[in-house]
Amino acid sequence: MRMLDAVLDRIDRDLEPSLERLFALLRIPSISTDPAYAPQCRTAAQHVAADLAGIGFRTEIRPTGGHPAVIAHCEEGEGPRVLFYGHYDVQPVDPVELWAAPPFEPRLSSLPDGRKAVVARGACDDKGQVMTFIEACRAFKAVTGKLPLPITLLIEGEEECGSKHLFEFVRANANELRRDLALVCDTGMWDPKTPAVTTSLRGLLYEEVKVRGADRDLHSGLFGGGAQNPIRVLVQILAALRDDQGRITLPGFYDEVKELPADIKAELAALDLTPARFLGQVGLSAPAGEKDRMLIEQISTRPTCDINGIIGGYTGEGSKTVIPAQASAKVSFRLVSGQDPDKIRATFRTFVRERLPADCSAEFIEHTGTPAIQLDFANPALAKTRAALAQEWGRKAVTIGSGASIPIVGEFKRVLGMDTLLVGFGLEDDRIHSPNEKYDLTSFHKGTRSWARILAALSG
């Protein structure tokens, strides 16, 4: 343990330069969903690769069908070989006018309660979290000259657009990426003082549907009442997706959804997640999901349906008396263990088509389809990680389910046969995907220390 103490001490002393390294990465506007930012995505990949090479990793920037991926290997030390996965790409920044400062000019701010935080797009998701792991590796190398166990990193650039080329990449490079365990730092703490290991992730089915009517936009005075209105048709179909008890109405949607074991459900209940605590932070007060479920179930262990975007007709200022030729929506389903995204996609499309009136047609775009993930509670790495986290944070590390998907984790299981340990230091108020995204300085600092402890524990 004297070695680990020295590593932790190094991390403490190195905090300022390590923050500057995080800022350098945050300054790169690597927005993956917007093709205009492709050069910046490449710059971010090069930046990460150069940093890892500087620590002593064998590093390559590999092409994919989209933005490139960074692979880095360092086969030193004892213990299981681990694959660390993260992403260098970030979400778009709109509405940019709601940012207090430019989203790609990171800075350390003080929160009203005295906490310090790094504010920038990607501060938490996922650049800040990735850097906690890289900084832990850097400290090991600096203090001991080597890593405590063989590490491979895979840092991709398309997580925010569904990792759409990564699956093929993982399949094509399966032997190189198949390790004993995957580590992912893209999740959160239970609260600012309580570390957590995420043992389940919801899956995601994301569809876009466009409804078409007349072959041109029509004047609502001349045609109103006689012509189908694709906006109306679309909203009527979307409204039918949910009943008044908050249940999704797609036929068979819940068929494979299992009830939680009684003890797990009791643990969830004991966390006592109140609407005031969870929803209050964003100006809400009442759970909006299935009426017979706890809020914590609604957001983590139950499937959902959300409309993520809708557009049709005239949306500028003032009024226009138009019946548009088309309208479209982006619709997503969060899935839980047992639900098959392909089956639900087919059910959704049938649901829409069956409700189309005469003169309307529907066209679909497939964005994402990944099943949920469930980690075996008996995995020994889980116990070691919980112990390491408890030592760093001074309290028991809880196991939780995450409401969000990390599609690649499913792929690691299916294609590489590899379990994933999800540990992260994000907080509920980090505003990921929103203006003024931040990452607490404590998350960054103690997160780095946590990874040092976890790597030491796994190597033992």
Place this chain on the structure above:
Amino acid sequence: MRMLDAVLDRIDRDLEPSLERLFALLRIPSISTDPAYAPQCRTAAQHVAADLAGIGFRTEIRPTGGHPAVIAHCEEGEGPRVLFYGHYDVQPVDPVELWAAPPFEPRLSSLPDGRKAVVARGACDDKGQVMTFIEACRAFKAVTGKLPLPITLLIEGEEECGSKHLFEFVRANANELRRDLALVCDTGMWDPKTPAVTTSLRGLLYEEVKVRGADRDLHSGLFGGGAQNPIRVLVQILAALRDDQGRITLPGFYDEVKELPADIKAELAALDLTPARFLGQVGLSAPAGEKDRMLIEQISTRPTCDINGIIGGYTGEGSKTVIPAQASAKVSFRLVSGQDPDKIRATFRTFVRERLPADCSAEFIEHTGTPAIQLDFANPALAKTRAALAQEWGRKAVTIGSGASIPIVGEFKRVLGMDTLLVGFGLEDDRIHSPNEKYDLTSFHKGTRSWARILAALSG
């Protein structure tokens, strides 16, 4: 009748110079919605005023809050005093690349079926139609030395941007504009051979509603299932506006809607407006309104509800797993005689508010609220006009309802207590508001002759 025959003969012989006078007006690009064309709007007003002064009208160009209006008086002859209303402004021309020739260089073209037509922006709407009336006045003056009845003209310059300053102008000049009957030439024939008098215009209530949920955009993985989604709330409310029989569900919406008299309904049925003829032109085939109504009722004599625009969440390319903070829609109702726009606005807002779940609020923007217009079928001017049109066109003139509003007609009724006779010679294929707008030479020529007959009939 020898006098009228002489006037009609004069119109025939004067066709070529009268066309040249129409062309001269069409060459002025009086686009009212674009402030860059304000000087050209003034030029058009001056042109019309000078033309009317040349015929013998006392003419003035009057300022309004926007583009000026032309007022012309000539108090000669017997019979009721009439106010003719038209507009000298035109729609923008974009997309200009779809015009076969420059939109402000009018020319006479041959259509594929042999019809000849004037092609230019404003050829029909409303310069061509206005000139049919002015040319009829000119012929009377040339042949008889005076008009057959006292005529006032009001030619405004903001119809294409909602006549926004005209209401105030009418109120301010009520005594001068209050005549026994208003004549408006901004409507169409039933078909190229069948003249029509439009006896009703639907009103319009146009509202914008914005639903708000959380105080920021949320990640659908973290909050999905627990947080209200304003898009979902909005589509559920909008979907509830209509039942599966195509009826609007707002409480009391149909309370003041009267059934058509049996003979009028029979006349409408006899017009035999088929879906193939009316909807087929825009790629549709099935009437989409109230299931127990004829298509012609759905589009002209029954009230409607249309969603004219909707927007919320992520609408760019690709996917974003967002639960947006807000979503909004533009919703309009076409109203029929008896329906009170203010009452229906209040009902609509209550309908929305009553369906808002906890954590959601709604905000409304009022765009338009004008009641429908219905001409009394017993008005003697209607019978005289129908007879005059039948003589000119050689077949019965039908009475029809227009699905669209002409807001000033309502103002004439409300403020001046004056009924309006809507007679026009536009055709379905005139492409008003679109590239290559045209006006059939027959519409122009026989339209002018029709007005001569109508003025003679009204004076009798």
